[in-house]
Each structure stands twice: as C-alpha cells, then as structure tokens.
Amino acid sequence: MNTLVHAAGSAVLPAATYAARRAGLWVFLGVVTSLFLLFGVAYVMRMAAADWQPLRYVPWQLWLSTGLLAAACIAWETARRHAHDAGGRRAGVAGCVLSVAFLCAQWWSWQAMMDMQYRVDGNPADSFFFMLTGLHGLHVMGGLLAAALAARALVQGEAMGGLARYRLAGTIALCAQYWHYLLGLWLVLFALLFWVTPDVVQAVCDSVGLRPPQSR
Template sequence: MTVILTFLATIAGIAGWWLSRQGLMSKPWLESVGPVPQTDPSHPPPYRLGTAVLLAVIGGLFAMLGSAFVMQIDETPWQLAPLPDLIWLNTGLLVLSSLALHFASRDEGQGRQIWLVVGSVTAVGFLLGQLQIWTTLTQNGYELSGAPAASFFYLITGLHGLHILGGLVALAWVWLRLSPTDERTDGEAPIGLCALYWHGLLVIWLLLLALLLGLGNEFLALCRSVLT
C-alpha cells in the first residue's frame, strides 16, 4: 500500500509541475482579448497528453505489483533472487535507447534515421539481455514455479518486456511511414510520442530495479520510521 501511495504522490507532483508549465492554470478572462493565434507551440497536442495518461496507467499497474512484492516480503520473508551482472548492461542499453529516441525526435533527415536505428537496436538488445537473465536464473535453480522472489521477478520483468515490445511495434509503424527526406515537422510528433513512452518505461524500469535489488525496502522502512 505504501508503494502505491508513494507512486501516486510522485505522479501528482509531476502532473502539477507539468500543468503549471502548460499554462492550464492561467486565467484567460483576465487577459486582454486579441486575435487567436492559429498555432501555440507552448501547448502540447492532445495525443501527447494521452500518452502521458497511458504511462500513468502503466505505472499504476507496476506500482500495484511492487506493493504486492513488498507486502509479501513483510509477511513471509524470503531471499531476493540474485541478479546477474548483465542486469547493468541491460539497464545501460535501455538508457541509450531512450536517449537515442530523444535525439531522433529532435533531428531530421538522415540523422533521424541513424538515431532510430540506434534506439531500436539497443531496445532489442535490452530484451535479449532480459531473456539471457531469465535463462541464467533458471539454470541457477530460480525457476518460475520455484522461489516467490523469482516468480515475482519473472512476472514484473516479463510485463515490462511486453511493454517494450509493444513500443517497438509502434516505433516500427511510425518508422515505416517516414522517409529520409521527411521534414522535421512531419516526423517530430510521432517520434516524440515514442520517445516519451520510452522515457516513461525507463523510469519504471529504474524503480523496478531498485525494488528487485532490495533498495525499495530500505526506502520504505525509512518512510515508515519518519511517519511513525
């Protein structure tokens, strides 16, 4: 429960900061009346807000799984599954993929294509690395139907991998609709949405990694000591 409340508080803070930057708290009736501009680049389009809401829903799903993970540890203590060192390489690949899509959303022409290749290849590398970790844990005796910690690891990382795979499908669809000669404004919006989605999945993965390493339990214990 504490994990969910912490997540919701974080989302509320981010949403408040985001809304304050979009001018949604302004009072238009106090402003001078003038011609309405045709475009206002400071206000994001609705589909960008929709992507942010989607990420909030996905984050809520993982927050509930994380809460169940922590509560289960408190009730029936178990030993966390030892994560191979490959987990750090996978994390680096996901960070690189997120950065590449960020640069792709701001570049154009051939440069955009290069960044899309880097982002896609590193994302696929992340998924392959996760599968290798699954194989390593299975060979070490941590099977899906075995220790509870291993079962949670497979469940959480499997769902996260499915979201990455879905993002790759969407990115491929966007990529096929682009050509190297497209102008910046034609490809910036859809690739920007993919980049936003990737950034959200990266943040979720970092939080999950902290939870799977046991750092989340220490943070929650600190919060409980402060509140009590």
C-alpha cells in the same frame, strides 16, 4: 494553421493534433503507472510472509540491459532533435535496434537466474522478478510496434511531404517520451527487486511512524 514549434524552431505538427496524441500517451502512462504501483505494493506486503527470501543474485546481464535501454533513450532523444535530417533517421533505427537488444538481454538474464535456481514457481520473490520484468518487457515490445513504424518512416523521410514530416516528427517526440518513461520505470523496478528488503521496509516504516505488515 497553428503549429507546435520544435525546440530548434521548426514546426513539427499541428498543435491540436499533437496535444491530443500527447494527452492520450499521458493517460496511458498513468494507467501503466497505477498497474505497476499496485504490483509494487503487493510485492512489499508479500515480504511479511515467513517464506519470503530476498533475491540475492543480480545477473550481470541486467546491468547490460539497463545500459542498452539507456542508450535507446538517448537514440530516441537524438531522433526527436534531428527528425528532419539524416542523423534523426539513423538515431530512430538505432533506438529500435537497441530496444530489441534490451529484450534479448532481459531474456538472457532470465536464463542466468534459472541457472542459479531462481524459478517462476520458486520463492515468491523469484516469481515477482519474472512477473515484473516480463510485464515491463511487454510494454517495451508494445512501444516497439509504434517505434518501428516511426523508424521506417524516418528512413523514407526524403520522399515525404511537408505535413507528413510534421506528423512524423510528432510521433518521434512521443516515442522519445515513452522511452524515457520506460527507462525510469525500469530503474524503479530494479531498485525494488534487489534493494528493497524487509529490513529496508522496516526502517522506512519506523522513520515515518508506520507499522509494517506482520509475518504470518
């Protein structure tokens, strides 16, 4: 049977099965990217309104959550590289724990924003903050469902047969790819929410000869 070969040289999953699952993941990520791209365009266009007030407060909890998500990515990559030994099992569990900690830090940042009078029903920029970070958090939660099952299987890895271990290694590889995507998406959202201002949009439009949306 043809098999996909891991970077370390061990077979991890029948190639056709892994390729189909990987293709499914990339199709899903394409849909998610399109969704966030549309929200991003709406965010930039909404800046043209007279009532727009850029976010001027960045709670330190967001920096904490960014670090936690980056650490979760590292943990899942470690689990992928060591899916067949004890180090991989520990890394998989750590990836799940760090992801839960990320969600907790995000919730904490919401509380900090509301304490500073940034609310869902406030300025449009405030509403976009809660919507985009909440939507990203939902995708992290969805990934955690699959990741938790993978981490559980990693912990029980000693009792698994050969083919089951290969399938598990493929699942771990997909989890690692998904978490890398979540981190990249989060960094883009962070930059969009706090560093993309009407002045930045104006400067970019001027540099490429475009006319930005006009205020009403």
